[in-house]
Amino acid sequence: MHFESESTWSWCGDLTARDRRNQWSYILWMLTWMLSFVAGMFLLEFDWVSGAFGYVVALVPSLLGVGAVMAFLRFVRQADELQRKIQVEALGWGFGAGAIFMFGYQLLEGAGLPAIDIADPAAVMFVSWALATVVLARRYA
């Protein structure tokens, strides 16, 4: 019997059909989360919303963020076991880089460097996680 795998290569390695579906799901959730965050920033920055509606606008991105986290957890839980290992290691790199940046820069601020935005360590965390995912996927290729 001929039986071809449905797996296909992507930026985070060779994925089964289910993993690819779950990956697209969490990517779309994350994009929606980021877009709502940027939209919320604009709306609040330019005072286009205020009062109670301002709080609603501020909270919507967080709710979408919960959806993104749930989608990512579904991806990891259902992932092929090598992909799960890659993700755990990549999350370790991402979390570690973010934490080191956050605490390290706090000292550098004390030494005289300009203050940074509270979201910057999270950006470092995200970028490091994405880079680590690509590098680790190549390692196991």
Next chain:
Amino acid sequence: MNNRLRVLRAERNWSQAEVAGRLGVSRQTINAIETGKYDPSLPLAFGLARLFERLIEDVFDPDGAKQ
């Protein structure tokens, strides 16, 4: 951990993608196991042994020379 996956696969003329499809894992996983970069979980190791109709110790050898 060493294994005889490549040999067993060659005996049946199966591609890595075929083995991966039969076990519901990615081709990358099968390749990583074959090249010794990744040791499979116990369920996947048993799944591989069952697929090739061998005992698990006939497929995987923690001490032997690499195939």
